[in-house]
Amino acid sequence: MEQTKRNKDYWRANVALLIKLLLVWFAVSFGAGILFADFLNRFVVLGFPVGFWFAQQGSIYVFVILIFIYVFRMRTIDRRFGVSDEDQA
Amino acid sequence: MSTAALTYLFVGLTFALYIGIAIWARARSTSEFYVAGAHVHPVLNGMATAADWMSAASFISMAGIIAFAGYDGSVYLMGWTGGYVLLALLLAPYLRKFGQFTVPDFIGERYYSKTARMVAVLCLLIVSFTYVAGQMRGVGIVFSRFLEVDINTGVFAGMGIVFLYAVLGGMKGITYTQVAQYCVLIFAYMVPAIFIALLLTGSPVPQLGLGGTLVDGSGLTVLEKLDRTLVDLGFAAYTDGSKSTMDVFAITAALMIGTAGLPHVIVRFFTVPKASDARISAGYALVFIAILYTTAPAVAAFARLNFVDTVQNTAYEATPEWFKNWEDTGLIAWIDKNADGRIQYSAGNALEGGAPVYREDRGTNGERLVVNAPTDNANEVYVDRDIMVLANPEIAALPGWVIALVAAGGLAAALSTAAGLLLVISTSISHDLMKKTLFGTLTERQELLAARLSAAVAVIIAGFFGIYPPAFVAQVVAFAFGLAAASLFPAIFLGIFVKSVNREGAIAGMLAGMGFTWVYIAWFKFWAPEMNVAANWWFGISPEGIGFIGMLINFAVAFIVARFTAKTPAEIRQMVDSIRLPSTG
Numbered sequence: 010m011e012q013t014k015r016n017k018d019y020w021r022a023n024v025a026l027l028i029k030l031l032l033v034w035f036a037v038s039f040g041a042g043i044l045f046a047d048f049l050n051r052f053v054v055l056g057f058p059v060g061f062w063f064a065q066q067g068s069i070y071v072f073v074i075l076i077f078i079y080v081f082r083m084r085t086i087d088r089r090f091g092v093s094d095e096d097q098a
Numbered sequence: 099m100s101t102a103a104l105t106y107l108f109v110g111l112t113f114a115l116y117i118g119i120a121i122w123a124r125a126r127s128t129s130e131f132y133v134a135g136a137h138v139h140p141v142l143n144g145m146a147t148a149a150d151w152m153s154a155a156s157f158i159s160m161a162g163i164i165a166f167a168g169y170d171g172s173v174y175l176m177g178w179t180g181g182y183v184l185l186a187l188l189l190a191p192y193l194r195k196f197g198q199f200t201v202p203d204f205i206g207e208r209y210y211s212k213t214a215r216m217v218a219v220l221c222l223l224i225v226s227f228t229y230v231a232g233q234m235r236g237v238g239i240v241f242s243r244f245l246e247v248d249i250n251t252g253v254f255a256g257m258g259i260v261f262l263y264a265v266l267g268g269m270k271g272i273t274y275t276q277v278a279q280y281c282v283l284i285f286a287y288m289v290p291a292i293f294i295a296l297l298l299t300g301s302p303v304p305q306l307g308l309g310g311t312l313v314d315g316s317g318l319t320v321l322e323k324l325d326r327t328l329v330d331l332g333f334a335a336y337t338d339g340s341k342s343t344m345d346v347f348a349i350t351a352a353l354m355i356g357t358a359g360l361p362h363v364i365v366r367f368f369t370v371p372k373a374s375d376a377r378i379s380a381g382y383a384l385v386f387i388a389i390l391y392t393t394a395p396a397v398a399a400f401a402r403l404n405f406v407d408t409v410q411n412t413a414y415e416a417t418p419e420w421f422k423n424w425e426d427t428g429l430i431a432w433i434d435k436n437a438d439g440r441i442q443y444s445a446g447n448a449l450e451g452g453a454p455v456y457r458e459d460r461g462t463n464g465e466r467l468v469v470n471a472p473t474d475n476a477n478e479v480y481v482d483r484d485i486m487v488l489a490n491p492e493i494a495a496l497p498g499w500v501i502a503l504v505a506a507g508g509l510a511a512a513l514s515t516a517a518g519l520l521l522v523i524s525t526s527i528s529h530d531l532m533k534k535t536l537f538g539t540l541t542e543r544q545e546l547l548a549a550r551l552s553a554a555v556a557v558i559i560a561g562f563f564g565i566y567p568p569a570f571v572a573q574v575v576a577f578a579f580g581l582a583a584a585s586l587f588p589a590i591f592l593g594i595f596v597k598s599v600n601r602e603g604a605i606a607g608m609l610a611g612m613g614f615t616w617v618y619i620a621w622f623k624f625w626a627p628e629m630n631v632a633a634n635w636w637f638g639i640s641p642e643g644i645g646f647i648g649m650l651i652n653f654a655v656a657f658i659v660a661r662f663t664a665k666t667p668a669e670i671r672q673m674v675d676s677i678r679l680p681s682t683g
Contacts, residue, residue: 020678027187034183038176043346056309056319061337064172065395069179069388076186076381094372094680
C-alpha cells in the first residue's frame with residue numbers, strides 16, 4: 010500500500026508541474042503570439058513589434074527553456090519519491 | 099574553382115562521409131536495426147532528431163513561405179517547435195519507459211488489441227508516405243538546380259545513398275549519418291544568413307538583425323522598411339496577418355499536436371538508454387531545431403527585402419545572373435505587361451493558371467515567354483517561394499563556396515528526413531505487420547531480413563513518388579499533420595494519462611478523428627476545391643488546421659465509448675502505472 014500511495018503522489022506532483030508549464034506554453038504562443046498579437050504589436054521593443062516577436066522568435070526561446078525547467082524539476086521530483094532512473098544502467 | 103566544381107566537391111565529400119558512416123555502423127540485430135540498440139547519447143540523439151525533423155521543406159521552403167506570408171508564416175515557426183514541448187512533457191519519457199520498438203507497438207499493447215495496432219500502422223503509413231514523397235522530390239530539385247543534372251538522375255542518386263545506409267545500418271546507421279547531416283545542414287543554413295545579416299544590418303546575429311536598423315542610411319529598421327515597401331506595392335504589411343485569428347490558432351495547434359504525433363520523430367526517443375534521457379534529449383533536439391527556426395524568419399525578411407530591391411523597376415537586361423538562371427529552371431517568370439522593358443512587382447498573381455508554362459522563343463528583352471495569359475493587375479513577376487533560400491546567396495552576391503554549401507545542406511536535410519521516414523515505414527511492416535500480426539513464428543534473423551527488404555521496397559516506392567510526383571503532393575502535407583494530430587497523438591496521450599480509456603474507446607476515437615479529418619481535407623482539396631474559401635470552412639478553420647478539431651473529436655469519442663464498454667483490464671492498468679515511473683521495478 011505504501012508504494013501505491015507513493016506512486017500516486019509522484020504522479021500528482023508530475024501532473025501539477027506539467028499543467029504549470031503547459032500554461033506558460035499556451036500563454037506565449039497562442040496568447041502573446043496569436044490572440045493578443047494585434048494588441049502587443051502596438052509596442053515596439055528593439056525594433057520588433059512585440060506580438061510579431063513572440064510569434065516568430067520569443068515563443069521558440071520560451072519552449073526551449075520550458076523543456077529544460079521540466080527536466081531539472083523532474084530530476085528533483087524523481088529523487089524525492091525515490092523513482093529516479095539516473096543510477097540505473 | 100568555379101561554383102559548379104565547388105558544389106560537386108562539397109556534395110561528393112558529404113556523400114562519402116555518409117557512406118563511410120553507413121559501413122561503420124552496420125546493424126547486427128533487430129534491436130540495433132529498430133532502435134540503434136537504445137545506446138544513443140541524448141545529445142547525439144538530439145542532433146539526429148533535429149536532422150530527422152528538419153526536412154527539405156524546413157531547409158528550402160520554410161523561409162520562402164514566411165518571406166511571402168509575413169506574420170501568417172508564424173504558424174509554421176510556432177507549430178513545428180511547440181510540438182516538442184508536448185513531446186518532451188507528455189509522450190517521450192513514458193514511451194521510452196515502455197521500451198518497445200514502434201509507435202504501433204505501444205498502441206497495440208496498451209489497448210490490448212491487434213485491431214488497434216493495425217489502425218495505428220495504417221495512420222503511420224499514410225502519414226509517412228505522404229511526407230517521404232516530398233523529400234525525394236526535394237533531393238531531385240537540389241540536384242537539378244545546383245549540379246545541372248536531370249531531376250530524375252538526382253532522385254536516383256538520392257535513392258542510392260539512402261538505400262545504402264538505411265538498408266545496411268537501420269536505425270544505427272541512420273542515427274549517426276543524421277548527426278553528420280545535422281552539422282552539414284546547420285552550417286550551410288547559418289553561413290549565408292550571417293553574411294546577409296551583416297550586409298543589411300551590420301549585425302552578425304540574424305535573430306537580432308531581424309529587429310535591427312538597416313545600414314542603407316534610411317534610418318529604418320528591417321521590419322519598418324518591409325512594412326512600408328510591401329504596403330506601397332499593394333501587399334499586406336509584413337508584420338500583420340491576412341488569415342483570421344481563429345484559423346491561425348487552429349493551424350498552429352494542428353501543427354504542434356501533429357508534430358508530437360509523428361512516428362518518425364517519436365521513435366527517435368526509443369533510441370536513448372533511459373526515460374530521463376528521453377526528456378533531456380527532447381530539450382537538446384529543440385535547441386538544435388531552434389537555431390534554424392529562429393534564423394529562418396530573419397532569412398525570410400532579408401530575402402524579401404533584397405528581392406524587392408533587386409527587381410523593382412529594373413530593366414530586364416540589367417537583372418543579375420540569378421534572375422536568368424532561375425528563369426531557366428522555371429521558378430521565376432516575367433511578363434512585360436506595360437511593354438516598358440522594366441520589371442514591375444506588386445500584389446496579385448502575374449499569370450493566369452499559376453505556374454508558368456514556357457514557350458520556346460524569347461521576348462524582345464531576351465526574357466523567356468510564357469503560354470499563360472497575363473492577368474489584368476499590374477504585377478509582372480511570377481516567383482516560386484522556394485527560391486528564397488536557394489537563391490539567397492546569389493541574390494546577396496555571396497561567394498561561390500557559400501552557394502555550394504547550401505546545395506550540400508539542402509541535400510543533407512532531405513536525405514536525413516527521408517531515411518528516418520523509410521525506417522519507420524519498414525519497421526511497421528516487418529515488426530508490426532509481419533512479426534506481431536501475421537507470422538508470429540519469425541526468428542530474429544528472419545525479422546531482420548524482412549526489415550531490410552521492407553526498407554528496400556520503401557526506398558523504391560519513395561523514389562517512384564519522387565520521379566512521378568503525384569500532383570497533390572503539395573496539397574497533402576496538411577494530411578500528414580492533420581492525421582497525426584487527430585489519430586496517433588490522442589491515442590498515445592490517453593494511453594499514458596487516462597487509464598479508463600479502453601480498447602473500444604481508443605479504436606473508435608482514432609477512426610472518428612482520422613475519418614473526420616480525412617473527409618474534411620479531401621473534400622476541400624480534391625472533391626470540391628472550388629469551395630475551398632473561408633466562407634465555407636467550419637468555424638473559419640482551413641483544411642490545414644482541421645486536425646485540431648479532429649483531435650477534439652477523437653478525445654470526445656474515446657471518452658464516451660470507454661464509458662459504456664468493458665473496463666480496462668487490471669494488468670493493463672498495472673502496465674500504465676509502471677510506465678509512469680522512470681525507475682524499473
